[in-house]
Amino acid sequence: MNSPLRKKLLGLLFAFFLCLISQAIQPVQSYASLPDEVQVFAGRQAEVRLAVPATSSAVVDRPDIVGLDGQEQAVNVTKQEPLHLHPQQTGQAKLTLKLWGKIPVKTVNVNVIPDLRVVPGGQTIGVKVKSAGILVVGHHLIRAGQDQRVSPGEDAGIKLGDLITHMDGKRLDGVSGVAEAVERAGKSKKGIDVVLKRGEETVKTRLTPAYDAEDQTWRLGLYIRDSAAGVGTLTFYAPDQGVYGALGHVITDMNTQTSIVVGSGQIVQSNVTSISKSESGDPGEKRAHFLKESKILGNIERNTAFGIFGKMSNNPDHSLYSKGIPVAFSREVKEGPAEILTVVEGQQVERYSIDIVHVADQSEPATKGLVLRITDPKLIEKTGGIVQGMSGSPIVQNGKLIGAVTHVFVNDPKSGYGCFIEWMLQDAGVMLKKETSKNLKAG
Structure with a gap:
């Protein structure tokens, strides 16, 4: 056999084996996309559609917990027909899917939970809800002097949506708690240690109230709601x-x-x-x-x-x-x-x-x-x-x-x-x- 003919035959043979391998691998990869767990209610028949990519069969290790179409032996599974599960009692069973009825390629945990009504x-x-702290819903400027307008809350890095939970170490249970802390800090000319939640993050900051010359009271420059x-x-x-x-x-x-x-x-x-x-x-x-x-x-x-x-x-x-x-x-x-x-x-x-x-x-x-x-x-x-x-x-x-x-x-x-x-x-x-x-x- 001459060399060119041999190379051609080897190429055809290689392509044939690649085709066989791809046909075997593709179904196995598709099985990986099937669910790892299925929940069903005890005493209530369940239909489960498993988009199996090739001729397959299913078997369970605990037929006393889950039966398959009323049988204990393996049953055929197709894309078109749902698999009928018959949960007998609470517990877990393993449902094994076999490619072409022989090669185990996927195990699905069937969790049987108590019937629920x-x-x-x-x-x-x-609906009346009180937040677990004080929610910041806006900033505003305080007239602290003739030509001076400030927002202590904004200057302290407090943002819209922040949830203030503590002031000076005390947990807040309402807006009234904020007013007391602000007045106390303003009169003593000391800042307030603030702890707040920003999403999943806990943030600490310090702010100093400003005196509102118009309303003659101490303010934070924040709009808040509880x-x-x-x-x-x-x-x-x-x-x-x-x-x-x-x-x-x-x-x-x-x-x-x-x-x-x-x-x-x-x-x-x-x-x-x-x-x-x-x-x-x-x-x-x-x-x-x-x-x-x-x-x-x-x-x-x-x-x-x-x-x-x-x-x-x-x-x-x-x-x-x-x-x-x-x-x-x-x-x-x-x-x-x-x-x-x-x-x-x-x-x-x-x-x-x-x-x-x-x-x-x-x-x-x-x-x-x-x-x-x-x-x-x-x-x-x-x-x-x-x-x-x-x-x-x-x-x-x-x-x-x-x-x-x-x-x-x-x-x-x-x-x-x-x-x-x-x-x-x-x-x-x-x-x-x-x-x-x-x-x-x-x-």
Whole structure:
């Protein structure tokens, strides 16, 4: 065989082997993108879609915890057909996927958690929150002399959104504490040692009050606030845990747009008095009031990206449910019909039809999990779509609580975003986060 022919044959043979290797490697790489863990509820059959790249089979090491399609032996897995899991009891099992039914390429931890049911809300609530310190919302200049204007706070490097927690070593519990410290420091002509939170950072600084010649008092040159109030919607009440979740999004200060760190707070009964309808460019709002004698429904302990959470001892009045319903994992949410629960007049919760038009693939907590569109003509007639104050309205699909309304599309008020209930339940402490559940022992 001459040399050119030999080289050509060797080249073809090399290309053939490369093709074989790439066909074997590509499926293995695709398996790496599959989830490392799947959570399911005990006693409730679950469908899990695994986008396997090639003919595969699945087997579990603990069929007493999780069965596969009612069988103990391996079952086939395809892209088109979901894998049916049959959780028997709480614990953990390992689901092994085998390429071509022979080569183990991926192990998925199946974490079976206790069945969970919560009561959907929909009630309009008044929200009163006090920050864990004094929030800086602006600077202003003080007339300290004929031609002298100063802002001691700005000169000390204090920024908008900073949370002042201590002055001269004393923890602040209200604006009144600031006034006392400022007057004391001004009269003694001494500066104030300040500790503040700036995001996750703790900052220390020192500022000296200036005497306001116009108002004849000592000032810091800062606009500050220690509380906020508003209206939202209750999402769920978890009777077994005695907690609730509401709003579906973080409470931020209206001036600085920074999230409020909760020191204390309450949610109370609220009564919707009127609706300012949504229009393109104007999201509209619920107008509601809550009086001093309004019934306190619960406290506020946390303010997170997915809403506010705290203790609640009883299912509030006007609930459409007397007991809990199942909740859905994010992977169970489907595009198609659903309903929201909300109040548009007085205190009566009503159901309204919507369509889920997009579902995001979220394996970790993230906002804007789904896109929804209001289809109920009655709700559109009353509100024009989604209005401010409707955030937190629970979304129910196929008899399961799946999420909450969070935001309106300003230019299309019939549409908006929602978050998955799974992430709200994690922040409420009702459902364990995945990194926590990995440490649980099977049993």
